[in-house]
Amino acid sequence: MSSSFPWRLMAVGLLVAALAAADAPPDHAPPFSLPALIARAELRHPGAAAASAVVEAAAARARAAAAWDNPELELTFGRARPRDDERSADHPFGLRATQRLPWPGVRQARVAAARSLVDQSSAAAAVFRLELSAQVRWAAISLATARLGAAQAAIEASVAEELHAAAGRAAAAGAVDQATVHRVRLEVLTARTRQAAAQRAVDRALTGLRLLCGDELPADLTLAETVSLEPQALTAAGTTLLEHPRQAALNAAIAWADRAIDAKRLARRPSLALGLSADRDRENDTVMLSVGLDLPLWDRNPGGIAAAAADRRRAVAELAAWDLERRQVIAEAIGAYATAQAEAAALARESQPLAEEIVHLRTAAFATGAIALTEVLEARRAALAVQAALLDARRRAAEALVRLGLARGGWEGLP
Numbered sequence: 001m002s003s004s005f006p007w008r009l010m011a012v013g014l015l016v017a018a019l020a021a022a023d024a025p026p027d028h029a030p031p032f033s034l035p036a037l038i039a040r041a042e043l044r045h046p047g048a049a050a051a052s053a054v055v056e057a058a059a060a061r062a063r064a065a066a067a068w069d070n071p072e073l074e075l076t077f078g079r080a081r082p083r084d085d086e087r088s089a090d091h092p093f094g095l096r097a098t099q100r101l102p103w104p105g106v107r108q109a110r111v112a113a114a115r116s117l118v119d120q121s122s123a124a125a126a127v128f129r130l131e132l133s134a135q136v137r138w139a140a141i142s143l144a145t146a147r148l149g150a151a152q153a154a155i156e157a158s159v160a161e162e163l164h165a166a167a168g169r170a171a172a173a174g175a176v177d178q179a180t181v182h183r184v185r186l187e188v189l190t191a192r193t194r195q196a197a198a199q200r201a202v203d204r205a206l207t208g209l210r211l212l213c214g215d216e217l218p219a220d221l222t223l224a225e226t227v228s229l230e231p232q233a234l235t236a237a238g239t240t241l242l243e244h245p246r247q248a249a250l251n252a253a254i255a256w257a258d259r260a261i262d263a264k265r266l267a268r269r270p271s272l273a274l275g276l277s278a279d280r281d282r283e284n285d286t287v288m289l290s291v292g293l294d295l296p297l298w299d300r301n302p303g304g305i306a307a308a309a310a311d312r313r314r315a316v317a318e319l320a321a322w323d324l325e326r327r328q329v330i331a332e333a334i335g336a337y338a339t340a341q342a343e344a345a346a347l348a349r350e351s352q353p354l355a356e357e358i359v360h361l362r363t364a365a366f367a368t369g370a371i372a373l374t375e376v377l378e379a380r381r382a383a384l385a386v387q388a389a390l391l392d393a394r395r396r397a398a399e400a401l402v403r404l405g406l407a408r409g410g411w412e413g414l415p
Contacts, residue, residue, distance in 0.1 A: 239330075
């Protein structure tokens with residue numbers, strides 16, 4: 001067994017190096033921070049422009065609601081023919097100006113209802129920005145997880161190829177049989193397949209992030225810091241409910257319905273029409289002041305009032321349903337985060353050191369010829385499986401935090 005001892009020591013060194021490098025931090029800092037990516041997404045996403053346009057339209061409608069009715073100006077000119085022959089024909093003319101004035105309080109109620117729509121559209125735009133921020137965070141987590149998985153797959157493939165080369169040299173020296181060489185060759189092919197799949201996952205994740213933040217993002221962009229490497233417990237600040245923009249939007253919808261009901265009820269009151277007219281004929285100059293009003297006899301707007309009342313009931317029900325759903329999502333996200341963090345803590349504290357110890361023991365036994373290479377490979381695969389499970393638990397914990405922040409209205413106070 002002495003002829004196989006050098007390449008067995010090489011195998012031990014490669015496996016130890018693989019386990020140590022799997023959790024190694026990236027060599028360079030990410031060129032973009034998460035807030036910068038979110039800002040880029042808000043600038044380029046067409047939904048952000050649409051939300052801004054809705055706010056601008058609501059503000060314009062509020063200004064239009066505050067406008068007074070335009071005055072009416074009327075010019076009259078005619079011909080007066082006398083009934084007897086003693087007088088000649090006359091050409092009287094006149095000028096009339098009329099200004100319609102709403103009943104006191106009607107215009108103010110109309111303006112208040114229109115301004116409620118501004119508040120509602122502004123809150124809806126804030127909801128869009130919050131959801132877009134969550135999408136960017138999820139995409140960043142996917143990219144960070146994919147890059148860590150690709151790094152682990154690259155180490156696995158490199159170690160497998162080095163073991164295959166060492167096995168080939170050992171076979172040439174007669175230390176191992178050809179079946180062992182083929183077995184390691186199969187391990188190389190499997191590792192290469194996993195490495196290619198891991199790289200495709202990186203490409204997909206980067207494409208998803210570029211769709212949100214722009215194609216100019218560099219290909220070597222890494223955001224590994226979005227995946228928490230150490231278990232962190234949620235504090236009281238992290239579970240406190242924040243002022244959620246969707247709640248503000250629904251409250252604004254309720255306020256709009258209340259003000260719309262007031263405006264429609266006040267609209268049943270008559271509006272005043274103040275007029276001033278001046279007429280002139282051959283014999284007289286006439287100046288008159290007129291006051292008119294419309295009588296709401298046939299249309300007292302019951303349909304508009306009933307529609308606004310129904311809109312209010314709908315907004316109240318939607319607010320109650322959303323609050324219930326929000327609390328359910330928060331409870332599920334907190335549970336998912338606690339579960340994932342507990343798994344990550346157990347894997348990092350117990351399973352990973354144990355897997356590394358098993359690899360050391362198996363490689364030491366293989367170096368003395370006590371066990372076959374296949375047992376070393378099995379121990380190595382088990383250690384890599386523990387690393388993959390640890391990465392998956394950290395990913396699930398990070399995604400749970402995104403869901404928690406989205407439900408509570410922000411990520412302030414979260415790990």
